[in-house]
Amino acid sequence: xxTIECLRRIxxxxxxxxxxxxVDARIKLITLPPRERxxxxxxxxxxxxxxxxxxxPLVKGENQVDFSWANTQIDPETIVFRVIAPVxxxxxxxxxxSVSYPPNEAALVWSVGSSDSGSARVRISYILGNLSxxxxxxxxxxxxxxxxxxxxxxxxxxxxxxxxxNTSLWAGFGQEFxxxxxxxxxxxxxxxxxxxxxxxKTYTASVQEFGYLDQPQNKLRIPMHxxxxxxxxxNLGAAPLPYGKVRIFIEGGEKSKEAxxxxxxxxxxxxPIDDEMKLYLGVAQDIVVKRTIDRNENQRVAGNLFNQTVxxxxxxxxxxxxxxxxxxxxxxxxxRNEALGRDTGRDVEWELGKETTFSGGPDKEKSTFDQLVFxxxxxxxxxxxxxxxxxxxxxxxxxxxx
Amino acid sequence: MKPQLTICLAxxxxxxxxxRNVDLSTVPKRNTVQLTIYNSEDLTLVRETRTVTFKxGANPLQFSWANTLIDPTSxxxxxxxxxxKLDVLDTTFPHDKPQMLYWNVQxxxxxxxxxxxxxxTSGITWKADYVAIxxxxxxxxxxxxxxxxxxxxxxxxxxxxxxxxxxxxNLVEKIAQLARIPAKDVDKLGELVxxxxxxxxxxxxxxxxxRPGGMGGGGAYGAAARKAKEVIKEGLSxxxxxTIEGTETIPNQWSKRLRSFDAAAxxxxxxxxxxxxxxxxxxxxxxxxxxxxxxxxGTTPLPDGxxxxxxxxxxxxxxxxxAQSLKxxxxxxxxxxxxxxxxxxxxxxxxxxxxxxxxxxxxxxxDVFRQVGGGVEIDVNSSVVGWDDHEVYTQRIRNxxxxxxxxxxxxxxxxxxxxxxxxxxVLHDFQTVQFSRTVExxxxxxxxxxxVRHQGRNAKQNNVxxxxxxxxx
Numbered sequence: 001x002x003t004i005e006c007l008r009r010i011x012x013x014x015x016x017x018x019x020x021x022x023v024d025a026r027i028k029l030i031t032l033p034p035r036e037r038x039x040x041x042x043x044x045x046x047x048x049x050x051x052x053x054x055x056x057p058l059v060k061g062e063n064q065v066d067f068s069w070a071n072t073q074i075d076p077e078t079i080v081f082r083v084i085a086p087v088x089x090x091x092x093x094x095x096x097x098s099v100s101y102p103p104n105e106a107a108l109v110w111s112v113g114s115s116d117s118g119s120a121r122v123r124i125s126y127i128l129g130n131l132s133x134x135x136x137x138x139x140x141x142x143x144x145x146x147x148x149x150x151x152x153x154x155x156x157x158x159x160x161x162x163x164x165x166n167t168s169l170w171a172g173f174g175q176e177f178x179x180x181x182x183x184x185x186x187x188x189x190x191x192x193x194x195x196x197x198x199x200x201k202t203y204t205a206s207v208q209e210f211g212y213l214d215q216p217q218n219k220l221r222i223p224m225h226x227x228x229x230x231x232x233x234x235n236l237g238a239a240p241l242p243y244g245k246v247r248i249f250i251e252g253g254e255k256s257k258e259a260x261x262x263x264x265x266x267x268x269x270x271x272p273i274d275d276e277m278k279l280y281l282g283v284a285q286d287i288v289v290k291r292t293i294d295r296n297e298n299q300r301v302a303g304n305l306f307n308q309t310v311x312x313x314x315x316x317x318x319x320x321x322x323x324x325x326x327x328x329x330x331x332x333x334x335x336r337n338e339a340l341g342r343d344t345g346r347d348v349e350w351e352l353g354k355e356t357t358f359s360g361g362p363d364k365e366k367s368t369f370d371q372l373v374f375x376x377x378x379x380x381x382x383x384x385x386x387x388x389x390x391x392x393x394x395x396x397x398x399x400x401x402x
Numbered sequence: 403m404k405p406q407l408t409i410c411l412a413x414x415x416x417x418x419x420x421x422r423n424v425d426l427s428t429v430p431k432r433n434t435v436q437l438t439i440y441n442s443e444d445l446t447l448v449r450e451t452r453t454v455t456f457k458x459g460a461n462p463l464q465f466s467w468a469n470t471l472i473d474p475t476s477x478x479x480x481x482x483x484x485x486x487k488l489d490v491l492d493t494t495f496p497h498d499k500p501q502m503l504y505w506n507v508q509x510x511x512x513x514x515x516x517x518x519x520x521x522x523t524s525g526i527t528w529k530a531d532y533v534a535i536x537x538x539x540x541x542x543x544x545x546x547x548x549x550x551x552x553x554x555x556x557x558x559x560x561x562x563x564x565x566x567x568x569x570x571x572n573l574v575e576k577i578a579q580l581a582r583i584p585a586k587d588v589d590k591l592g593e594l595v596x597x598x599x600x601x602x603x604x605x606x607x608x609x610x611x612x613r614p615g616g617m618g619g620g621g622a623y624g625a626a627a628r629k630a631k632e633v634i635k636e637g638l639s640x641x642x643x644x645t646i647e648g649t650e651t652i653p654n655q656w657s658k659r660l661r662s663f664d665a666a667a668x669x670x671x672x673x674x675x676x677x678x679x680x681x682x683x684x685x686x687x688x689x690x691x692x693x694x695x696x697x698x699x700g701t702t703p704l705p706d707g708x709x710x711x712x713x714x715x716x717x718x719x720x721x722x723x724x725a726q727s728l729k730x731x732x733x734x735x736x737x738x739x740x741x742x743x744x745x746x747x748x749x750x751x752x753x754x755x756x757x758x759x760x761x762x763x764x765x766x767x768x769d770v771f772r773q774v775g776g777g778v779e780i781d782v783n784s785s786v787v788g789w790d791d792h793e794v795y796t797q798r799i800r801n802x803x804x805x806x807x808x809x810x811x812x813x814x815x816x817x818x819x820x821x822x823x824x825x826x827x828v829l830h831d832f833q834t835v836q837f838s839r840t841v842e843x844x845x846x847x848x849x850x851x852x853x854v855r856h857q858g859r860n861a862k863q864n865n866v867x868x869x870x871x872x873x874x875x
Binding site (some may be wrong): 044047096170180 | 480531533535550618631654656657659660661664708710712715717719720721722723742746747748752753754755757758763765772774780782783785786791793794800802
């Protein structure tokens with residue numbers, strides 16, 4: 001019997017002779033019920049559940065059903081055997097009486113009781129290792145970078161040392177696939193294609209998050225991102241977007257015959273519904289932002305208690321041919337640490353000073369108690385190639401420090 | 403592997419018969435065998451009966467247990483029939499034959515008697531595990547409990563009645579350790595150790611083994627071949643005993659798993675919990691039910707074991723949700739299964755504001771304190787020694803599931819803290835606030851609260867007090 005099993009990685013044998021004794025009265029004659037149906041459930045973040053259905057011939061009384069999984073990583077503790085229904089018109093009552101585990105074998109033996117001779121459809125479920133999934137995306141931006149086509153793929157990697165015929169694959173959302181999964185095969189399937197997903201192209205200056213491009217000259221690093229929102233208004237929002245690599249292309253020129261161009265790639269973080277996925281494309285070197293602390297003054301309140309007034313100056317130039325909007329983000333804790341030269345460990349109590357020049361004030365949606373976000377509209381450079389320098393100031397009063 | 407455990411009746415009737423090089427013996431078979439297996443220790447009490455024919459006079463009985471894990475200090479012989487005519491004169495552990503002993507039985511009987519041999523062995527263990535399959539609406543589940551018996555004792559016990567003990571017993575030495583001590587060294591064991599071992603474990607075991615159920619033999623199959631064996635549960639003292647119906651044969655190195663009970667369509671509740679001390683810094687989804695009759699359970703405590711949770715995915719298949727260790731659950735106690743994070747429920751704590759007030763300064767080197775803003779001029783040479791931090795938060799929950807969800811949130815604050823809100827919170831303990839909320843499907847909830855932390859000399863306590871207050875976003 002074991003010789004037969006060795007030929008199969010996941011084997012399933014049913015004794016057609018009712019056994020009179022215990023588990024050591026081993027099989028005299030066996031049948032090999034094939035898989036009738038296989039489902040691979042990929043909806044758990046860390047585990048893959050395989051469910052297979054087989055039709056098992058049973059005789060009246062006790063039957064022995066062997067299941068073996070040589071050279072595969074089935075977690076034997078997770079194996080669930082369920083009798084779904086008898087096959088045919090004859091109603092038989094089928095129950096699992098016990099399970100025996102032979103030593104030093106990747107196998108188990110179900111002792112199954114049947115009220116009559118007949119066949120039963122059974123389902124065996126188990127967690128299988130080395131059968132894993134990942135997600136990736138292909139985004140093609142429109143030429144004007146106002147929207148993109150987002151294709152979401154699921155990639156199944158089968159290193160489980162077992163092949164599956166026509167198998168149902170389901171990730172817990174999106175469409176279900178019916179594909180064969182071969183040995184050592186990697187299969188990539190299109191989960192969904194989302195057309196005309198609006199994107200925001202953002203340029204962000206943030207010392208805390210992105211640092212300096214040239215610190216001696218106080219030049220900030222200005223990364224460019226595509227930002228898309230996972231909601232219905234933006235043609236997404238059916239499900240959270242799982243973590244995965246996003247390859248970003250931009251479509252060809254007006255003649256449409258030009259091939260799309262690869263812009264870059266980034267890891268798209270897990271994005272719940274209504275949240276934004278921010279994709280980093282690279283540093284925008286044509287936008288120059290110099291940040292300096294223009295003023296740093298201490299006003300004593302009482303004893304060693306003081307308020308600190310800090311003014312930060314931004315000199316901004318856009319050398320691009322298009323007008324852009326720059327986001328400037330400032331961490332209040334970062335400002336305090338720079339102003340005081342130390343981190344007190346306390347929360348920053350602050351208020352915005354009147355010398356702040358950003359029109360429209362802070363972005364209420366993006367700003368929090370310890371981060372301020374402003375937006376500055378920058379015109380395209382002039383015909384003479386020169387950029388208009390925009391000077392903005394942020395005044396913050398840090399209160400009740402010591 | 404063939405049985406290694408034998409008892410022989412030597413046919414030479416002198417007290418030194420077993421010293422001869424040429425021996426003749428008969429091997430009485432086991433009539434019945436009963437295993438009482440503990441899951442808290444590697445301990446099994448074996449009680450076996452055999453029929454032995456005695457002649458009048460001295461009858462040497464040899465008992466050997468080569469390649470097994472029997473504790474030689476625990477082997478005892480008892481006469482179940484004709485006890486008044488049979489006496490054990492002495493017991494000998496021969497120095498040159500490890501894992502063997504001789505009983506010198508003085509008999510006034512010329513005929514058969516049933517003897518009972520009891521001993522401890524290690525290597526036979528059992529554990530429980532559970533499989534829960536929730537319906538697709540997550541309102542009811544089928545909960546199956548299993549017991550799995552492992553036999554690594556080196557001996558095959560055929561047609562054994564199997565009894566499993568749920569509970570924690572006290573042992574002063576491991577049976578596996580004792581089993582490895584050669585029989586000739588038995589006397590070197592401390593009497594105290596042997597005594598305590600016998601008194602505590604053996605007394606409990608024999609008492610448990612003597613409960614109704616007996617040592618019945620007979621096949622497990624026959625008429626009941628289509629019916630899963632029943633596992634009979636009964637309580638005794640601090641323990642619970644599971645007796646597996648009929649008898650079982652578990653060959654050496656095999657294990658066998660049997661259904662202990664099956665609760666069909668047991669009602670349960672889904673709750674989302676944030677309890678960092680128990681579940682880490684994440685909101686987790688829980689299945690909650692009680693080990694009672696309303697939940698179609700409550701017939702037995704649930705022994706320690708892994709529960710594996712599946713759910714009908716509504717597409718004629720299962721979804722695997724979680725695997726978790728369950729600790730012993732008494733009858734009437736709660737069963738709580740952590741399913742992990744739900745990607746369709748977003749849980750965020752957003753700090754909205756931070757400010758300080760009630761600031762006190764102390765004149766340096768003097769026992770003089772002044773409050774800022776108190777209308778009194780404060781010496782330049784003063785330092786802040788007390789203040790109140792005010793932090794305003796919103797606990798934002800976004801529910802993208804198709805059902806209303808019930809939330810329970812616990813937050814722990816160190817120090818002297820006032821928790822201000824309109825959330826109707828309660829104190830779980832002196833520094834942990836608990837509040838609840840139901841969030842409708844496709845809705846967002848902002849639960850606002852303010853924390854006032856008394857710092858420095860303003861801190862007079864180390865606890866949290868609750869205060870009802872309207873908090874602005």
